[in-house]
Amino acid sequence: MTGRIDVGIADDHDLFREGLVALLGRDSRLRVVGQASDSHGALELVRARHPLVLLLDVSMPGDPARMTIARVKRMQPDLRVVVLTMHQDVRLQSELLAAGASAYLTKTAPSSDVVAAILHAATTDSPQIPPGAEEGHSDLLSEREYAVLRLIAQAYSNKEIGAELSIAEGTVKRHANNINIKLGATSRIDAVRKATRLGILPSQATLG
Incomplete structure (x- = not known):
């Protein structure tokens, strides 16, 4: 500059x-x-x-x-x-x-x-x-929410996330909603983008 x-x-x-x-x-x-x-x-x-x-x-x-x-x-x-x-x-x-x-x-x-x-x-x-602060950012999401978010970032559907984590699809939806609320996100892509910006997710984990 x-x-x-x-x-x-x-x-x-x-x-x-x-x-x-x-x-x-x-x-x-x-x-x-x-x-x-x-x-x-x-x-x-x-x-x-x-x-x-x-x-x-x-x-x-x-x-x-x-x-x-x-x-x-x-x-x-x-x-x-x-x-x-x-x-x-x-x-x-x-x-x-x-x-x-x-x-x-x-x-x-x-x-x-x-x-x-x-x-x-x-x-x-x-x-x-x-x-x-990175530790604090990680603590923003629960361990299960973080696991759900990582799979969302890999373009898994709710059904696929449920099968991967052995939880009900409705539970996945609840976790995804909580993630959006905590990150102030309006969609799955927005949640991944904001989590990446905050350092919660690595940059290469971002959806398109």
């Missing part, structure tokens, strides 16, 4: 936001192009300033973070969203990464991690999974 990376900051705490502006201003690779203090402002920031990376606080006034991520990604598909939050929550992390965030950092992370997350997001399509 050539030139500086344009960054937007959306956080409702003025002091924290100003600290981020000062931090990023010390790095010649980065340029802060706009700030916002709520979800509506984040949308306007993206619409007006077109940052490549948006630092997004989870607990801002307005719409939930997942909805804001979906909206800004529809508005600017190449936008990378780095989530900043006080919540060390594996399920929330999984939900926001599945919604399209490129990284999930707690506000207790060192400043070097914030810069590294921005640089990673700007140069790759793969989400950045924090150290130790």
Whole structure:
């Protein structure tokens, strides 16, 4: 990547936001192009300033973070969203990464991690999974749900999965529904895609 990376900051705490502006201003690779203090402002920031990376606080006034991520990604598909939050929550992390965030950092992370997350997001399509998070992602699904998902990824039908795992076809359907709920997926293919993005499934396990 050539030139500086344009960054937007959306956080409702003025002091924290100003600290981020000062931090990023010390790095010649980065340029802060706009700030916002709520979800509506984040949308306007993206619409007006077109940052490549948006630092997004989870607990801002307005719409939930997942909805804001979906909206800004529809508005600017190449936008990378780095989530900043006080919540060390594996399920929330999984939900926001599945919604399209490129990284999930707690506000207790060192400043070097914030810069590294921005640089990673700007140069790759793969989400950045924090150290130790892979174990948390695996724990998102039960052992049986994971087994069902692996077979779904191999294009097995519900009947074939039931025969393979020695469970009833109705049980397979129930597991598949639970998988969709936990991953925020709308279909079998979407579940595999989101599980692959989260590192629950290896990339080669993806359906077409």
